[in-house]
Amino acid sequence: MSARGTFLAILFALTSSAAVLADEPVTxxxxxxxxxxxxxxxxALQGTVQQVRLLDPYRQPSGTVCYGAYLFxxxxxxxxxxxxxxxxxxxxxxxxxxxxDGDKVLVT
Structure with a gap:
């Protein structure tokens, strides 16, 4: 991560092709x-995946448990x-x- 800070994005969709609803990728x-x-x-953001990190299951305020979460x-x-x-x-x-790690992705 850069020293100037990080930005946490929620991944709405991950796609390697097809049109996206957002404009051209933003840097x-x-x-x-x-x-x-x-x-x-x-x-839309386009780039290379690095440092995939699995997260432990977590509980929503409703009590529902969520599985398979990760960061990259x-x-x-x-x-x-x-x-x-x-x-x-x-x-x-x-x-x-x-x-x-190393995948080229388009994130929207």
Missing amino acids: IGAIVADPEPHHMHMV TLQDDTGSLDVAVLGVCGLAVDSPPEVS
Whole structure:
């Protein structure tokens, strides 16, 4: 992670092809430098997956347990940020993350 801080993004969809509802991919550097214009907007980010980290199951306020959550660092030519994948709630699944270190991905 860069010294200027990190940005935690919730992963809404992960896709390697097909059209996305967001505009052209935004650079990570643009978001880190000026996050306000992107706040509460869907953006597309493109980069390389690094440092995939599995998370322990967690409990929602409703009591439902969620499984399969993980984090990874998304890196492009302008910077990096952490992406959180929330997993599946209410169903005990034991599946590996959908991404691996070195994968090229488009996150929206």
